[in-house]
Amino acid sequence: MWIERTIYVTAYKLPGILRWFEVKSVFMIEISPLENAIETMQLANDKINNMVQQHLNDPNLPINPLSMLLNGIVDPAVMGGFTNYEKAFFNEKYIYEHPEDHEKIEKLKDLIAWQIPFLTEGIRIHGNKVTEALRPFHERMEACFKQLKEKVEKQYGIRSLPSSVDDRQGSRPRSMVRSFTMPSSSRPLSVASISSISSDSAPSRPGSDGFVLEPLLPKKMHSRSQDKLDKDDSDKDKKEKKKEKRNSKHQEIFEKELKSTDISLQQSEAVILSETNSICQNAGRGWLYSKDLASS
Numbered sequence: 001m002w003i004e005r006t007i008y009v010t011a012y013k014l015p016g017i018l019r020w021f022e023v024k025s026v027f028m029i030e031i032s033p034l035e036n037a038i039e040t041m042q043l044a045n046d047k048i049n050n051m052v053q054q055h056l057n058d059p060n061l062p063i064n065p066l067s068m069l070l071n072g073i074v075d076p077a078v079m080g081g082f083t084n085y086e087k088a089f090f091n092e093k094y095i096y097e098h099p100e101d102h103e104k105i106e107k108l109k110d111l112i113a114w115q116i117p118f119l120t121e122g123i124r125i126h127g128n129k130v131t132e133a134l135r136p137f138h139e140r141m142e143a144c145f146k147q148l149k150e151k152v153e154k155q156y157g158i159r160s161l162p163s164s165v166d167d168r169q170g171s172r173p174r175s176m177v178r179s180f181t182m183p184s185s186s187r188p189l190s191v192a193s194i195s196s197i198s199s200d201s202a203p204s205r206p207g208s209d210g211f212v213l214e215p216l217l218p219k220k221m222h223s224r225s226q227d228k229l230d231k232d233d234s235d236k237d238k239k240e241k242k243k244e245k246r247n248s249k250h251q252e253i254f255e256k257e258l259k260s261t262d263i264s265l266q267q268s269e270a271v272i273l274s275e276t277n278s279i280c281q282n283a284g285r286g287w288l289y290s291k292d293l294a295s296s
Contacts, residue, residue, distance in 0.1 A: 003031035041111040113156035
């Protein structure tokens, strides 16, 4: 089954602190059935490995999810498991008609071989934690896995897990399937789609799994709070200007009233002075008149 996949190239790598990202370009690719099989096997191995590590780090986890996962792979009564891949891609007809897929076929075989050590560790943990009521279920699963293991190791070789898994390290595990089965340059695109492809070379911080997370945003970009503060400052400046203008108008009115008051006061003082002068002159005349009478 062919798959059409759409890839969006964003301005910054995901995930990030922004609520939306600018899309720089969009393009579509087609995933062939063989490439789809490789991705499916790789995701299945990652899932087994992660669950095994979780149970190694926390023995109190419930066993039911592990039971369902292991039984679905060891005894695939409905889907058929990777046997369907063997029938579709490992036959002479397909290899003859598609010589360009030789490397991809080898990758798929390698992933099938790597699934056995992960299943071995998972079944071992399941046997240690299983209850007596589920003991028959576990014994049947062990029998199916024994047959599967003999077949895979005979056809695709024997793989062994690194010592870090057996030592039950408490640190968070990284995917050993990606490390030991496929180089980073030749992984399928669906694996790379976990983190979006970026067109910029902006600095970014690495995540805990080694993937690059959100970039360090440029200093010129402002947050909403900064924009709000700038708006408040502009509103405050406008209010200050209005207040100064209003005060200046009041000052002009006050000065006009003060000038009119000074003019009226000057006029009244002039009248008072004129009246005082006239009184003084009249008093002087009266004094001279009285002096003349006295002398006569």
